[in-house]
Amino acid sequence: MRSLRLFLYLLSIFIVPLSINAAKVNHVKWEEGLDFESYLECYGVPETLIDTLDRDDVELISEIVDNRKYYEMIATNGTLLQSLIPIGEEMQLHLFMTPKGYKLEIIPIAYKNDTYIAQLSVKNSPNLDIIKTVKNRRLASEFSRVLKDSVNFRGIQRGDKLAIVYDQKMRLGQPIGMPDIKVAMIETAGEEHYVFKHTDQRYYDEDGKELIKRYMRKPLNHIRITSSFTHRRYHPIQKRWKAHLGTDFGAKRGTPILAVAKGKIIFSGWKGGYGKVIKIKHDDGYVSLYAHQSRIKVKKGAFVSKGDIIGFVGSTGRSTGPHLHFGIYKNGRAINPMRVVKFKTEGLWGSGKRAFINRKDIYKRIITQIIDDNRPSYIWNSIEERSVSPKMKSYYRSLGW
């Protein structure tokens, strides 16, 4: 069944220039350390093809992940007909042969995004139970991450209850990317502990107090965002989907770049569209990336402390002017840097706080309903029409789900 779906999927995306029988489809891992330029060279495709892409798209070529699987279709004589190489979670490089030569484009990956609900009574530990009943490892680790600063996980006992509402992207029956937890609750020792994701993408407790305390610092002393992070966004003028897997900060050439947290330098050098770039490995599976530098100050293997100068702002690689392209990766996947870097010190106040309280009350009613329903875990969207009260539907709509 799965292979049939895969086959249909391949048929739907490959515009086959020859008959299927004459070609071979490979689903293989991207070789470690291989850059896209060398990949093109392997198949005798001119490197200048990259210049046909938009500038911001060229930057994405540096985002091909080692050991990630991609598709290629090869003719019996060894000619590359097409390849589909994933970039980030939602986009892919599409390289294909036409009568006029090779073409290169960046196109969206087809996926489904649903809102899910999970609810369970703890038998072993929240982590094990989420993996066992919901069958989503990343949900288990995200649940621990968002709650770890407000709940003592060691004190959790058999019979304690937890509930989560989250979004998950799915492709060919498999979750892709991280689940996006909207609200999570654990009831332990007779007390309910909540986390709520606000519109600023950060997590707060019931009183509007920010929950994740171990933030990274800013990579520049003065921050001016010129382009923000997106897995994909529709460009209304170019009429197509684009991705930007980091945050761009405008700054003068030579402005010092600072390590956002302590860690080890795992890359220091030139990397395609990113130009001179440094990557730092931090605790808990985080990696930070600083691209387009004019000058790099630290070598691979060195250890740095939070706030150390690692290099200087420049415009190397594919860049229109001096700026810092700053990326954060969690377990190898690009995430929005705003989620983990401390850009401002103040919490919620004024109208922002009132909006939060409003959202929070709606979220809490949803959680109460979930616990009352006592259904183990399900897709909210799919049951919406059948069994959800009109009142609950309007709650969801008001939250923008």
Ligand SMILES: [Zn+2]
């Ligand atoms: Zn950028």
